[in-house]
Amino acid sequence: MVTRDVNLRVTLLANQGRRISKPSPLTGRIVQLIPHFPGGCNQLVDMAVGHRDTWILPHQVDTFIALNDATPVFTIDEPIEKGEEIWLIGGNGDGANPHSISCAFTIIGVE
Amino acid sequence: MAETFVVPTKGIGKPDYSQEVALGQVRPGLTLKYGQTLKLLGITFSALWSPFAFVKPPLGIGLTAHFVDWETNLALPLTIPKGYLYTAIETRHSFTQDFTMMAYFEGFFVSYLATKAAGRADVFDEVAPLSTSIMDPLALSSHTYDVTIKNLGGAVMEGSVSIFAVVQKVGSEPFRKETKTVKCKFCDHEWDVPQETTSVNCPNCGQLNMYITLANFRGF
Numbered sequence: 001m002v003t004r005d006v007n008l009r010v011t012l013l014a015n016q017g018r019r020i021s022k023p024s025p026l027t028g029r030i031v032q033l034i035p036h037f038p039g040g041c042n043q044l045v046d047m048a049v050g051h052r053d054t055w056i057l058p059h060q061v062d063t064f065i066a067l068n069d070a071t072p073v074f075t076i077d078e079p080i081e082k083g084e085e086i087w088l089i090g091g092n093g094d095g096a097n098p099h100s101i102s103c104a105f106t107i108i109g110v111e
Numbered sequence: 112m113a114e115t116f117v118v119p120t121k122g123i124g125k126p127d128y129s130q131e132v133a134l135g136q137v138r139p140g141l142t143l144k145y146g147q148t149l150k151l152l153g154i155t156f157s158a159l160w161s162p163f164a165f166v167k168p169p170l171g172i173g174l175t176a177h178f179v180d181w182e183t184n185l186a187l188p189l190t191i192p193k194g195y196l197y198t199a200i201e202t203r204h205s206f207t208q209d210f211t212m213m214a215y216f217e218g219f220f221v222s223y224l225a226t227k228a229a230g231r232a233d234v235f236d237e238v239a240p241l242s243t244s245i246m247d248p249l250a251l252s253s254h255t256y257d258v259t260i261k262n263l264g265g266a267v268m269e270g271s272v273s274i275f276a277v278v279q280k281v282g283s284e285p286f287r288k289e290t291k292t293v294k295c296k297f298c299d300h301e302w303d304v305p306q307e308t309t310s311v312n313c314p315n316c317g318q319l320n321m322y323i324t325l326a327n328f329r330g331f
Contacts, residue, residue, distance in 0.1 A: 017116040040125035046118075068124075093121030100127055 002026065009102035011093035012045065021087040024051070028109015030078040033057055035103040039069035045099045046091040051080050056101075063089075064091065080107065099111055146280040149325040150197070151181040152189065153273030154205075154260065162310075162321040164296040169267035170260070178258045178274070180325045184294040185301075188215065190258035191243055196279045196312050204272035205232035208264025212272065215257040216246065229264055230312035241274075250281045296320050 001102045004025045010018050033056065035047055046064035056078055058065060080086070090101050143149070154176060156164045156208070164184035170176055177186040191197045204212070204225060211226040224241075227233070243254050262268040290303045300315035306326040312319055 012261075015120055017118040019114050038127050040127050042122065043125035044121045044124045068236070079153050085224075091116075091118040093118050094124040095120030096123045097126050 001028070001110060003052060004107050004109075006086055006105040006107065008049070008086065008088040008103060008105070009100065010088060010090050011098055011100040012090050013098045014095055015087060016098075017046075017089070017091035019087060019089045020052035021085045022061055024080045024084045024086055024107060026080075026107045026109035026111060027082040028080065028107055030056070030076060030080050030105055030107050033074040033103060034071060034106075035065070035067075035074075035101070036071045037043065037067040037069065037101055038099060040094075040097060041066070041068045041099050041101070042069055042094070044093040046089075046103055047101055047103065048089045049087065049103045049105070051078070051086045052084055054078070064089075066093075080109070082109075082111065132150050144279075148278050150189070150276040150278050151273060151323065151325060152178045152187065152276065153181060153271065154178050155271040156267075156269045157271075158269065162296075162319045163324055164320050169269050170262045171267055172262055175206070175259050175261040178260070178264040178272070179225065181273070182293075183291050183324060184296060184320070185239065185292065186294075187220070188255040189258075191250075191254045191256060191278065193253045194281055195256075196248075196250050196281060197256060197276055198279070199274050199276045201236045201275040202273065203232075204270070205230075205266060206268050206270030206272075208266060208268035208270075210260055210263055210268065210270075212258060212260045214241065215255075215259075216243075217255055218257070222260065226263075241276075249274045257324070277328060293307070293320065 006020060006022050008020055010020050012018060030031050043066045043106045046066050048055060055073060056076060086105055088103050092099055156170045157166055158169055163179045165179050179186050206229060208229045212224040213220060214222050214224050291306050292301055292303050294301045295313040297318040298313060298316040300313055302314060304311055307324050309324050310321050
């Protein structure tokens with residue numbers, strides 16, 4: 001068993017939404033998520049993360065979290081296969097400022 | 112879901128400074144705080160022609176010259192306004208002749224910044240004692256600061272000296288103004304230009320003058 005981190009980071013212009021993704025490097029389990037919202041987001045920037053068709057955070061489809069100057073750590077236990085798509089959807093509802101948000105996934109498994 | 116889509120405005124947040132924070136972490140260096148600006152004082156003596164205003168002809172034997180502000184070509188003394196502190200943070204110098212540099216505060220001699228033999232190249236990054244904060248910590252009045260250099264050698268002198276300094280507001284309003292007064296290297300005409308101006312033809316004699324700008328500097 002090995003541990004790998006996958007970091008998804010996206011810069012969103014004002015009123016821009018983007019979906020970015022990377023393949024999972026391991027077959028195993030996603031055990032930790034660390035989303036990051038820089039100061040200034042002011043709860044105006046939405047984020048959701050998941051893999052393939054599964055929404056992990058928040059777990060309900062088409063829902064988002066929006067924080068400010070926060071980097072919480074979530075412990076999860078989500079099975080994933082190597083090469084499977086890990087994604088982040090961000091939506092910047094700030095009408096004036098760009099924001100860069102990110103989420104780090106920690107995966108434990110085998111290559 | 113498309114890779115990129117439009118999000119309706121929910122409000123107005125604040126600028127994202129995460130890039131600047133990362134910059135400071137990966138390449139440590141000088142970073143100015145709010146209300147601080149840089150000053151670069153000094154002078155260069157050279158027989159080479161240059162449009163840069165702070166590049167002067169070689170200094171004759173026994174002659175003395177005042178430093179100039181590299182942003183404006185105005186010769187010292189520099190007036191530090193009431194409410195501001197001036198602190199030198201780095202100085203460097205190298206000349207082809209023996210020389211001495213003398214600092215004056217309020218018009219009075221205060222110290223020999225350097226008296227050295229020709230050919231040395233020195234950099235000092237701890238010159239904090241060259242600060243008005245040790246004379247007037249609260250900046251309750253304006254002050255004048257002057258530095259001169261004298262050629263002690265037996266021939267005309269070439270070389271360069273510079274002093275980097277931080278000018279800091281004691282309060283909240285930044286020191287930087289919209290315009291600066293510059294002086295023509297060739298005819299001594301003085302006029303106002305925007306702070307960011309680095310290359311401009313003199314409206315009096317038409318010669319090209321080049322300056323530096325520290326207007327938008329925030330950190331290395």
